[in-house]
Amino acid sequence: MRAAGRIPVVARIPFRADSPVDYPSRLNAVVDEVTARLGLLPGPDLHGWFLSHRDRLTDGLHPDDPGAIELIRA
Numbered sequence: 001m002r003a004a005g006r007i008p009v010v011a012r013i014p015f016r017a018d019s020p021v022d023y024p025s026r027l028n029a030v031v032d033e034v035t036a037r038l039g040l041l042p043g044p045d046l047h048g049w050f051l052s053h054r055d056r057l058t059d060g061l062h063p064d065d066p067g068a069i070e071l072i073r074a
């Protein structure tokens with residue numbers, strides 16, 4: 001990607017309220033590590049946004065319409 005002049009950006013995995021274990025936080029630790037190690041630009045923090053806006057998750061996983069709009073904006 002970089003050789004082609006493209007800059008990779010990896011978003012943090014969204015929070016999900018439908019599980020008793022916050023697996024995305026564990027995965028986001030890896031995303032953060034890889035981002036730092038490769039010197040990438042940090043992507044949008046979808047985990048933090050949906051954690052703060054749980055009401056935007058219709059079933060604990062999928063965003064409602066306003067949540068989907070915010071996902072696209074990020």
